Amino acid sequence: MRKHRLGVGLLSAALLVFGSIAPAQAAGSLTIWVNSGEEAAYKAAASDWAEKNGVRVTVLAKCGLGDCGLSKLGPAGAGPDLFVATHDNTGTLVKSGVVTSLSTVIDRNAYPAAAVQGVSFNYGTWGIPISISNIALATNLALVPNGAPKTWSELESTSTKLIGSGKAEVGIVTHIDGYFMQPFFDSVGGYVFSNKNGKYTSTRNVGLYSKDLAKNASLMDKWLAAKLFDKSNTYDASNFTNGKAPYSIVGPWSLAGLDKAGIKYDISAVPSVNGGSARAFSGVSAMYMNRFSKNKFIAKQFLTEVVQTKAFSKAITNANNSFPANLEAAAAVDKNSAAGKMGAYGAICIPMPNVAEMNSVWTYWNGAFADWAAGKSKFGEAMKTASKNLNSALGN
Amino acid sequence: MRISDKGRKRAQLSLISTLSLLLAAGGIKLLLDKSWFLGAFTLISALLCARIYTSEKHIPGKYLLPGVILLIFFHIYPALYSGQVAFTNDSNGHQLTKSQAIDAIIEDSRIPIENQSLTRYFAATQKSTGEIFAVFEYSNKGFWAGNSETVFPLYKSDLRLDLNGEISNIREFELISPSSYSEISDLLQAMQIRLPSQEVLIPSDFEYLEAFVPGLVYFPEADEIHEISTGTIYGPNDNGQMVSAAGEVLYPGWKANIGFKNFSSIVTNPEVRRPLLAVLSWTFVNAFISVVLAFLMGLTLALIFNFPAFKSKRIYRTIFITPLAIPSVLSVLVWAGLFQTSNGVINRLFHSEIPWLTDATWARIAILIVELWISFPYMFLITTGAIQAIPGEIIEAAEIDGATPFKSFTQIKLPLVLRTVAPLLIASGAMALNNFGVIYLLTGGGPTFSNSNGNAGATDILISYTYKLAFNGQEGNNYGLASALSILNFVLVGIMSIYGLKRIKTMEGIN
Numbered sequence: 030m031r032k033h034r035l036g037v038g039l040l041s042a043a044l045l046v047f048g049s050i051a052p053a054q055a056a057g058s059l060t061i062w063v064n065s066g067e068e069a070a071y072k073a074a075a076s077d078w079a080e081k082n083g084v085r086v087t088v089l090a091k092c093g094l095g096d097c098g099l100s101k102l103g104p105a106g107a108g109p110d111l112f113v114a115t116h117d118n119t120g121t122l123v124k125s126g127v128v129t130s131l132s133t134v135i136d137r138n139a140y141p142a143a144a145v146q147g148v149s150f151n152y153g154t155w156g157i158p159i160s161i162s163n164i165a166l167a168t169n170l171a172l173v174p175n176g177a178p179k180t181w182s183e184l185e186s187t188s189t190k191l192i193g194s195g196k197a198e199v200g201i202v203t204h205i206d207g208y209f210m211q212p213f214f215d216s217v218g219g220y221v222f223s224n225k226n227g228k229y230t231s232t233r234n235v236g237l238y239s240k241d242l243a244k245n246a247s248l249m250d251k252w253l254a255a256k257l258f259d260k261s262n263t264y265d266a267s268n269f270t271n272g273k274a275p276y277s278i279v280g281p282w283s284l285a286g287l288d289k290a291g292i293k294y295d296i297s298a299v300p301s302v303n304g305g306s307a308r309a310f311s312g313v314s315a316m317y318m319n320r321f322s323k324n325k326f327i328a329k330q331f332l333t334e335v336v337q338t339k340a341f342s343k344a345i346t347n348a349n350n351s352f353p354a355n356l357e358a359a360a361a362v363d364k365n366s367a368a369g370k371m372g373a374y375g376a377i378c379i380p381m382p383n384v385a386e387m388n389s390v391w392t393y394w395n396g397a398f399a400d401w402a403a404g405k406s407k408f409g410e411a412m413k414t415a416s417k418n419l420n421s422a423l424g425n
Numbered sequence: 426m427r428i429s430d431k432g433r434k435r436a437q438l439s440l441i442s443t444l445s446l447l448l449a450a451g452g453i454k455l456l457l458d459k460s461w462f463l464g465a466f467t468l469i470s471a472l473l474c475a476r477i478y479t480s481e482k483h484i485p486g487k488y489l490l491p492g493v494i495l496l497i498f499f500h501i502y503p504a505l506y507s508g509q510v511a512f513t514n515d516s517n518g519h520q521l522t523k524s525q526a527i528d529a530i531i532e533d534s535r536i537p538i539e540n541q542s543l544t545r546y547f548a549a550t551q552k553s554t555g556e557i558f559a560v561f562e563y564s565n566k567g568f569w570a571g572n573s574e575t576v577f578p579l580y581k582s583d584l585r586l587d588l589n590g591e592i593s594n595i596r597e598f599e600l601i602s603p604s605s606y607s608e609i610s611d612l613l614q615a616m617q618i619r620l621p622s623q624e625v626l627i628p629s630d631f632e633y634l635e636a637f638v639p640g641l642v643y644f645p646e647a648d649e650i651h652e653i654s655t656g657t658i659y660g661p662n663d664n665g666q667m668v669s670a671a672g673e674v675l676y677p678g679w680k681a682n683i684g685f686k687n688f689s690s691i692v693t694n695p696e697v698r699r700p701l702l703a704v705l706s707w708t709f710v711n712a713f714i715s716v717v718l719a720f721l722m723g724l725t726l727a728l729i730f731n732f733p734a735f736k737s738k739r740i741y742r743t744i745f746i747t748p749l750a751i752p753s754v755l756s757v758l759v760w761a762g763l764f765q766t767s768n769g770v771i772n773r774l775f776h777s778e779i780p781w782l783t784d785a786t787w788a789r790i791a792i793l794i795v796e797l798w799i800s801f802p803y804m805f806l807i808t809t810g811a812i813q814a815i816p817g818e819i820i821e822a823a824e825i826d827g828a829t830p831f832k833s834f835t836q837i838k839l840p841l842v843l844r845t846v847a848p849l850l851i852a853s854g855a856m857a858l859n860n861f862g863v864i865y866l867l868t869g870g871g872p873t874f875s876n877s878n879g880n881a882g883a884t885d886i887l888i889s890y891t892y893k894l895a896f897n898g899q900e901g902n903n904y905g906l907a908s909a910l911s912i913l914n915f916v917l918v919g920i921m922s923i924y925g926l927k928r929i930k931t932m933e934g935i936n
Contacts, residue, residue: 057607101902104520106458125518126529126677133537133635152536152640261766262783320529325614326630385518392880396873403783403872422696 058085059327061316062097062112065090070348071113078335084327096122103127103321110322111331116147116156116313119383123150129318129325131155134332144354146228147313147380156315157336158354160346163311163375164209166300167279170293172197172272177297181216184276184300185257191275192256200257202269202277205402207394208310208381209264209278212299213252215379216307217245219412221390222382232386233425237394238409238416246409248302253402262402281351284367296370298377311378313354386423393419438479445475463502470494511687511908519665519678526679527643530650530667534640535625544626544634545591548606548613549598557601557612560592561634563620570598571618571626606631623653641675650675687909697906700874700881700890707789708886712857715796716850722797723804724842728834731812742809749802757866760795764867785883788868792884795863800853804846811845812838851925858918864889887914 059079063071072088079086089109091097096118102108104127114122122128130153137145140158148156166184168177172191178184188200203209207221214220218241223234236242253260259268269277270290279287279296287294298306316336318328335341342355346362352372353359362369381387397415401408448471455464473494477486513519521529546561549570558570560579568579585594594600606613610631618626618634626634641659642651650659650667659667665681666674690697726745730738748756763770764781772779781791815838823833864870870885870893881890891914895907 100517100520104522104525121517123533124676126521126526126533130533130535133629152534259767261778261780263765263767265767323611323614326610326628329629392873399783399872403780 057083057327058087059111059324059331060087060089060109062089062091062109064092064113064314064349067113067345067349070345074341074344075331075335078331082327082330084331086331096125096127099127099319100125103319106321108319108321110324110328111316111318113159113314113316114156115381116144116158116315117381117383117387119148119150119155120385121388122317123153123155124385127320128155129320129322131157131318131332134329136337139337139356140354141356141359141376143311143380144313147311147383148315150383156313156317157332158313158315159336159342160314160349160351161311161354161372161375162281162314162351163371163378164212164278164280164309165371165374166201166212166297167269167277167283167287168295168297169269169272169275169277170295172275177295178276178300180304181300181302185252185255187275188257189255196272197275198256198273199259199268200252200255200274200276202265202274203258204264204278205258205260205262205398207391207398210398212278212301212307212309213249214242215309216299216301216303217248218242221387221394222384224379229382229384232382232384232423235416235419235423235425237397237419238412242412243409245302246407246412249401249408253408258402260402260404262399281349281368281371284350284371287367294367296367296374298374306374306377308377308379309374310381311375312381314351315354389419389422393422441475441478445471448474466497466502507908507911510904511912512682512684513905514665514678514681514683514686515905515908516903518676519680521677521679523661523665523679523681526665526677527650527667529677530675531639531641531643535637536640538624538636538638541636544636545632546628546634547592548601548609549595550601552597552599557609558598559613559616559618559626559628559634560595560598560600561626563624563626563636566620566622568592569618569620570595571620573615573617576618576620603631683905687905688913690906691909691913700885703874703883704881704885704887704890707884708858711789711792711796711884711886712854712860715793715800715857715860716854718793718797719800719804719853720808720846720850722801723806724808726801726805727808727812730809742805745805746802748798749806753799753862754866756799757795757863760791760798761867764791782868783872785872788872788884792864792867795867796857796860799863800857803853807846807849808842811842814845815841847929848926851922851929854925855918855922858886858921859888859914860886861888861892865892887917 061071061075068088068090072086075086075088078084091109092113095114097112097114099108099112099114099122103125108127132152132154135145135148135154135157137154141161144158144161145154148154148158166177170176173187175183175187178187184200188197191197192200207214218239220236220239222232223230223236252258259265266277266283266286268274270287270292272292277283278299299309301307316332318325318332322328337355339353339355339357339361342353342358343361345351346353346358346368350368352368352375353362359372362372364370364373382390393415397411400406401411405411406414448467452464452467452471455467458464473490477483477490542564544561544563546559549558549560550556551558551570556572556574558572560568560570562568568581568584569576570579571577579595583596584592587593592600601609613628613631616628619639620626623639625637625639627637629635640653642653643649644651648661651657652659657669657671657673659669659673659675662668663681664678664683664686666676666678668674691701692698729735730742735741761782766772766778766780766783769781771777771781779787781787819837820833823837828836864884864886868882868884870880870882870889872884873880873882880893885893887910891907891910894903894910896902
């Protein structure tokens with residue numbers, strides 16, 4: 030008898046405790062996951078709307094690269110209502126079935142066509158673009174008084190002269206991997222998947238070892254030997270800020286560091302060896318909706334009334350130095366600022382593919398760059414092997 | 426005396442009841458989250474805690490209970506769980522249940538009707554059934570009442586409209602006041618009304634419906650999905666996907682039991698097998714070399730500091746043991762800095778340009794150096810102990826018999842030391858097979874093989890490769906395969922340990 034009383038008493042007491050510690054299921058609440066370091070900006074940008082509508086908005090820094098773990102957490106009911114990811118995850122997210130189509134929410138006219146294309150996959154459009162970011166060329170004006178190079182030969186001769194005179198140790202500070210080398214890769218005629226004006230046509234046609242690339246591959250070997258790229262493949266930003274390298278490949282995330290170092294620099298497009306500009310990858314940072322969200326109506330309202338506005342895009346991009354996706358906000362950016370110049374280059378960049386097949390591409394492509402930098406193979410051979418392996422992995 | 430006893434009893438009781446209450450509350454929360462095993466287990470632990478610690482009996486239980494509960498929580502449950510996962514296709518794109526996956530496939534195939542006029546709806550309860558319906562007028566096709574299960578037309582005579590043309594009364598229905606829509610928001614957010622004319626209407630907020638044209642239709646009886654435009658039929662395969670006869674796959678897939686496929690793919694799938702052979706051999710080579718090197722270095726130091734002529738031994742011994750006192754995470758991170766190619770201290774010191782962490786061979790050497798650094802103090806300690814335990818008379822006797830110092834070392838000291846430390850060497854070897862920390866922190870398993878899609882690298886050991894398969898988002902997480910590999914890892918380490926211990930038994934003549 031005593032035993033029973035103990036058990037029953039314990040259970041009922043536990044229920045009481047549980048009742049008081051369990052979070053209330055608030056109807057008017059919204060949880061948003063964003064990249065770490067950006068939560069304050071999102072929180073501030075959402076606060077007016079939250080107060081007006083009586084919605085409790087919780088912003089958590091739970092996203093970084095990739096899909097924020099949503100593929101696992103979403104179905105388990107542990108995900109947020111909305112989350113921020115870059116557009117290249119769109120294919121993976123859709124194939125995992127963890128995002129909701131926002132085709133009827135997005136205002137297509139408010140964004141560049143390429144950005145909308147980036148967050149579209151199969152039948153739907155899945156994200157609301159917030160910012161566009163891409164790498165660009167930074168020129169150290171103390172070493173290169175003439176400013177950003179207009180042509181590739183100008184870049185090449187400036188670098189070799191400075192290295193030859195012992196002033197510089199390396200030409201361009203960059204990571205030697207697919208993402209950071211894409212402009213040079215584009216310049217010598219390589220491509221990941223076939224595309225036309227930035228729109229991808231087929232994942233069957235892999236261009237890691239395209240005809241043009243096969244022809245121009247020796248140029249890359251020449252540039253590596255001439256120390257245009259640092260073959261140790263450690264992105265040593267201090268080389269650029271200490272005046273030991275005239276150029277650097279930088280992203281919006283680098284600008285704060287460059288300003289802090291107090292150097293004078295210019296931002297420009299990466300010149301192509303064929304004249305004109307070589308295309309880097311542009312990435313769209315976008316907000317996606319969890320398919321398993323219990324607050325879809327409020328989330329949609331938030332996307333329409335807040336995320337799609339000029340003010341929101343402006344607030345977020347001011348905070349992280351990237352370029353606004355919203356066309357009105359983009360038009361208001363100072364064209365001579367670093368972010369403005371980066372954005373101008375971004376407009377002619379090629380959107381990073383958003384298909385799930387990119388996962389395999391990165392492996393082989395980055396591997397080929399690493400082998401090449403380590404001196405294990407010539408550029409052409411490395412890309413030929415990568416192309417062969419990639420095609421077999423994709424079943425082409 | 427009695428009072429303090431009573432006070433202690435009370436403190437005990439309140440501590441026990443707080444602990445049991447917290448456990449029980451956690452258990453209930455887990456049950457509510459449909460985590461049956463963990464929930465039930467936590468509840469049982471709560472009851473056991475309350476029972477055993479309030480009674481005067483069960484003395485052994487009082488000592489064993491915390492250990493047993495924690496053992497089940499942190500060892501047995503995870504082991505059983507990953508054992509179970511190893512037989513599923515748990516991976517990216519296979520996280521949903523079958524019904525969730527099919528819902529997702531159907532929903533994602535819908536295409537919104539462009540330029541549709543907005544369809545206003547009202548929520549109403551059907552008086553006869555108590556079910557909740559959305560009542561609306563759809564373009565020019567009249568009034569309808571519908572929910573996810575059924576839809577039917579309403580006669581205009583059943584409705585009364587107010588001055589704004591909005592529905593104010595419906596026969597057989599009771600309108601729900603918009604102010605209480607938030608109470609049925611879960612239901613409204615999940616509602617999908619399928620009109621006989623094929624369009625699907627879905628509430629987009631508390632006022633309007635959005636109209637879609639379906640692309641795919643699911644037939645539950647046949648377990649088939651039909652594509653409306655082409656007539657293609659998709660059926661389930663045994664990998665948790667809907668596939669057409671031509672092999673076209675619909676995404677997402679669902680989590681399915683796939684039997685021994687994960688295990689067989691270790692052998693049959695070239696993408697898995699190719700890196701695995703290299704990874705496996707490095708796992709064993711790394712464990713063997715690192716233990717042997719550490720032992721040799723420890724032994725040498727121990728012998729040197731054992732010379733009677735050596736001055737201020739204590740200080741030197743203390744210095745050589747310090748690496749043991751520094752958390753290995755810290756020392757690995759410091760080493761990673763030292764090994765940097767262009768700015769690292771080591772390359773600067775030797776004016777070299779050795780690609781320590783980016784070249785396969787050098788990265789392996791770097792790993793071995795760091796492992797040596799971390800583990801030699803331990804070997805130094807145990808060999809010092811073993812040497813000092815050798816009775817001085819034996820050595821003396823050997824000297825009298827005319828043994829050279831070298832002979833007395835190889836024939837007397839070494840065998841005696843080995844006998845003592847052999848079990849520890851075996852244990853170190855088994856631990857080194859799972860030496861995840863150094864590899865993860867120093868090289869991350871890299872440099873990656875350019876021919877592997879598993880992201881495996883030259884310094885990956887089995888457990889770090891498993892980790893990559895399971896959690897390296899870029900490669901698409903494959904928890905099922907990773908679990909299968911971790912079982913393989915467990916078996917290998919187990920065999921090694923059993924074999925080693927058997928050898929020691931015969932060596933030491935213990936039965």
